[in-house]
Structures are given as C-alpha cells and as structure tokens.
Amino acid sequence: xxxxxxxxxxxxxxxxxxxxEPPSETMEEIEHTCPQPRLTLTAPAPFADExxxxxxxxxxxxxxxxxxxxTPVDRPVRVYADGIFDLFHSGHARxxxxxxxxxxxxxxxxxxxxxDLTHKxxxxxxxxEAERYEALRHCxxxxxxxxxxxxxxxxxxxxxxxxxxxxxxxxxxxxxxSDDVYKxxxxxxxxxxxxxxxxxxxSDIITRIVRDYDVYAxxxxxxxxxxxxLNVSFINExxxxxQNQVDKMKEKVKNVEEKSKEFVNRVEEKxxxxxxxxxxxxxxxxxxxxxxxxxxxxxxxxxxxxxxxSGLSLGSGRAEFRTLDHQRPPGST
Numbered sequence: 461x462x463x464x465x466x467x468x469x470x471x472x473x474x475x476x477x478x479x480x481e482p483p484s485e486t487m488e489e490i491e492h493t494c495p496q497p498r499l500t501l502t503a504p505a506p507f508a509d510e511x512x513x514x515x516x517x518x519x520x521x522x523x524x525x526x527x528x529x530x531t532p533v534d535r536p537v538r539v540y541a542d543g544i545f546d547l548f549h550s551g552h553a554r555x556x557x558x559x560x561x562x563x564x565x566x567x568x569x570x571x572x573x574x575x576d577l578t579h580k581x582x583x584x585x586x587x588x589e590a591e592r593y594e595a596l597r598h599c600x601x602x603x604x605x606x607x608x609x610x611x612x613x614x615x616x617x618x619x620x621x622x623x624x625x626x627x628x629x630x631x632x633x634x635x636x637x638s639d640d641v642y643k644x645x646x647x648x649x650x651x652x653x654x655x656x657x658x659x660x661x662x663s664d665i666i667t668r669i670v671r672d673y674d675v676y677a678x679x680x681x682x683x684x685x686x687x688x689x690l691n692v693s694f695i696n697e698x699x700x701x702x703q704n705q706v707d708k709m710k711e712k713v714k715n716v717e718e719k720s721k722e723f724v725n726r727v728e729e730k731x732x733x734x735x736x737x738x739x740x741x742x743x744x745x746x747x748x749x750x751x752x753x754x755x756x757x758x759x760x761x762x763x764x765x766x767x768x769x770s771g772l773s774l775g776s777g778r779a780e781f782r783t784l785d786h787q788r789p790p791g792s793t
C-alpha cells in the first residue's frame with residue numbers, strides 16, 4: 461500500500477492519499493518486482509504464501525480511472541476478490557472473469573474463507589476448505605489464491621497483499637453484525653462492482669440435490685456406494701433397490717416395445733417393396749402380352765395348334781377367336 465503519514469488515513473483506517481513528502485532518490489531507483497499475471501496455463505495458480513509480493517517499491521494509490529487507462533505501466537493492478545466458492549460453478553467463474561478483465565493489466569488475487577469462518581458466519585459447506593482452495597487454483601482467471609481469507613477486510617490485510625481494488629457484486633452483503641461488509645471499501649474508493657449470473661448459485665445446486673434426493677441416492681446405490689456411506693436407513697435402502705429393479709424392468713419392456721416397433725416397420729417396408737415390385741412386374745407382363753397383337757387385334761406371330769385357330773380378334777370390343785383356312789404343311793396330322 462502507499463507510503464503514508466500518520467494522518468493520511470480515513471476513519472476506517474484505509475489509506476486515502478500518499479504522503480506529501482517526495483520519495484527519496486533511493487526509493488526512486490527501486491523497481492517494481494510485483495508478480496506478473498500468468499501467461500501460460502500449464503500449472504495451477506500459486507498460493508499467496510508461496511509467492512507473496514515482496515516488492516519494496518512504493519505502491520502508489522490508484523484511482524479507478526487511472527487503472528482503466530493502464531496506469532501504472534511498471535506493474536499490474538492488483539485486484540482482490542473473495543468468497544466461499546463452494547461447488548465451484550459457472551457463476552463463480554464469470555465473476556472472476558469480470559474481476560480479471562476490469563483493467564488492461566490486472567493481477568487477480570482470490571481469497572477463500574476457511575471452514576471455521578464459513579461454518580460460523582454462513583453455514584455448512586459441501587466441499588471442505590482444501591477442495592475449495594484447489595478448485596480456485598485451476599480457474600484460468602486466477603493468478604494467486606489466498607487461503608484462510610478474512611471475513612472482513614482490514615487495512616493490515618490490504619497492505620500486506622498490496623491490494624489496489626476489491627471486486628464483488630454491488631448487492632450489500634450483510635454479515636458478522638454489519639449491514640455491508642464492503643462498506644468501508646466502497647467509502648475508500650477501492651470497490652469495483654461485478655455482475656451476478658442469474659439462474660445459477662451454490663444454493664440452487666444444493667436445492668436441486670435436496671429436491672431429487674431419492675434419485676441421487678438410488679443412482680449411487682447402483683454405482684456401488686453402501687447405505688452407510690449414503691446415510692440411508694435399512695428400510696429406505698430396500699425401497700430404493702426395489703425401485704431400481706422396477707426401473708430396470710420398465711427399461712426392458714421399453715426396449716422390447718421399441719424393437720417390436722422396429723420389426724413391424726421393417727415388415728411394412730418390405731411388404732411395400734414387394735407390392736411395388738409385383739405391380740411393376742404385372743405392368744411389364746401385360747405390356748409384353750399386348751405387344752403380341754397388331755393394331756387390328758390380330759396375333760402377329762402365327763402358330764400351329766391342334767385346331768384351326770391362328771389368331772385372336774379384339775376388334776369388336778370383345779375377345780373372339782377367328783378360324784383361318786391355312787393348309788397344313790405336308791406330313792402334318
């Protein structure tokens with residue numbers, strides 16, 4: 461945080477302005493060695509106690525307007541966001557994305573509260589603190605994770621981590637006897653609002669699980685979890701297993717019905733093909749038969765038969781045989 465005179469703090473204890481004394485030549489020569497934003501994503505974000513900012517150069521106070529213009533040029537703007545981050549989901553990720561992209565050159569520190577603090581002020585979590593810390597380390601927008609973050613930000617904490625701005629949604633967050641735990645941050649001009657993502661939250665996810673508890677209990681029993689691991693009573697275990705058997709039978713019946721429909725459809729398709737082929741062959745046969753007769757209905761191809769019939773007359777509109785006096789070839793009987 462900035463180098464301050466003793467009277468340069470607000471009522472909240474957060475620095476308001478730099479000291480009026482110009483920096484010494486020694487301080488001017490000190491270059492910023494603040495950690496830079498991650499450029500590659502080949503490893504998870506480090507913890508703060510592993511890569512704390514030990515920069516000795518003056519950490520001048522910035523306005524939001526200055527930060528948005530890319531000032532300062534010799535170090536990133538250090539933005540802090542905190543939360544519980546239980547059941548890490550897209551709403552969390554979008555909030556961190558907004559915090560990361562507030563300024564052209566940002567270094568995003570994310571504070572995660574411990575189990576003790578969370579259970580005391582908010583309630584029980586699904587994931588323990590180690591799991592929540594690790595989830596944040598693998599978010600692409602996070603440059604550094606601060607474990608066991610404080611519930612209310614103190615001047616000492618802000619100075620220790622050289623925080624320029626705090627990012628959070630602008631809804632007053634009442635907790636720990638305060639109407640808004642970020643009130644003093646807002647008054648100091650260090651608060652930058654982000655937008656909440658509607659339709660997704662940890663509470664929503666837990667509500668779905670509670671609402672569909674039977675479904676998830678049955679699913680996990682099927683996957684090999686024991687009733688003891690699921691905290692399911694003996695009677696409920698038997699009920700769930702019976703329901704699973706019923707569902708399996710329903711699925712088998714459904715499969716049989718679908719296969720039967722497929723078989724009937726195949727038979728219908730084949731019958732349609734057979735009828736179509738029969739019609740085509742019938743038309744072909746009739747056409748070939750009619751080609752045996754001339755325009756006057758006379759049979760174009762003469763044939764000798766046991767009678768004296770050599771043609772078929774169709775000229776009168778009805779079929780009638782004509783007899784012709786053809787002399788039989790010699791030797792015929």
